Amino acid sequence: MPLTELVPLLKELSYADKLLLLHFLITELLKESGLTPLGVQDQNKVASQGLYDSFEAASVLAKALAEEKVATHG
Amino acid sequence: MVDKIRFTFTEVDPNLGALSTLPYLPLILTYQNQSLSVSGLLDTGSSVNVLPYELGLRLGAVWERQRLSVPLGGNLARFEARALVLTATVERFSPVDLAFAWTEDRNAPLILGHMNFFLAFDVCFYRSELAFEISPKAV
Numbered sequence: 107m108p109l110t111e112l113v114p115l116l117k118e119l120s121y122a123d124k125l126l127l128l129h130f131l132i133t134e135l136l137k138e139s140g141l142t143p144l145g146v147q148d149q150n151k152v153a154s155q156g157l158y159d160s161f162e163a164a165s166v167l168a169k170a171l172a173e174e175k176v177a178t179h180g
Numbered sequence: 181m182v183d184k185i186r187f188t189f190t191e192v193d194p195n196l197g198a199l200s201t202l203p204y205l206p207l208i209l210t211y212q213n214q215s216l217s218v219s220g221l222l223d224t225g226s227s228v229n230v231l232p233y234e235l236g237l238r239l240g241a242v243w244e245r246q247r248l249s250v251p252l253g254g255n256l257a258r259f260e261a262r263a264l265v266l267t268a269t270v271e272r273f274s275p276v277d278l279a280f281a282w283t284e285d286r287n288a289p290l291i292l293g294h295m296n297f298f299l300a301f302d303v304c305f306y307r308s309e310l311a312f313e314i315s316p317k318a319v
Binding site for chain 1: 223225226227228229230248249250251252253254256257261263264265277279280281291293294295296
């Protein structure tokens with residue numbers, strides 16, 4: 107479909123649909139360029155740290171247990 | 181002789197049957213004078229125990245009074261978590277202290293992980309038999 111025919115149809119879209127279309131087009135362009143959006147890079151960084159490697163969290167719990175032991179047994 | 185108790189896996193989805201079974205352990209959690217009977221998922225892939233928000237409240241714990249912040253990873257990283265030490269009783273075994281990452285996520289499952297459930301109990305999985313055995317850590 108030529109762009110000239112598409113534009114009138116796009117104008118009829120709701121505000122939300124126009125935003126979604128914009129997002130779709132940006133995603134498609136990034137995909138074609140082989141680029142990863144900055145936000146997704148950050149998400150991937152967080153996602154790679156799961157409960158399986160929450161060692162810092164484990165160390166905080168160890169501290170809480172030690173404090174509880176002192177509070178209970180002196 | 182080591183005192184062991186055998187449990188069966190729990191079927192989560194009746195439509196999937198044995199494919200959806202998971203090792204849930206029934207236990208009693210106590211905080212001060214308040215106790216609750218619950219089931220915790222034995223998760224050898226988790227570094228820590230995780231307590232969902234509602235359970236902590238039902239046990240009478242006050243969020244604002246817990247001062248140690250616990251940095252969780254994965255799906256729970258979006259939520260704040262604080263350390264909460266509870267007493268856990270499994271069947272006839274002596275009660276033990278378990279430290280939980282008490283998450284603000286209301287949909288989190290109750291997870292029993294390495295710190296410190298698997299330090300307090302030895303667990304042997306027999307997945308092909310849909311069972312697991314648990315014994316307290318040898319003193």
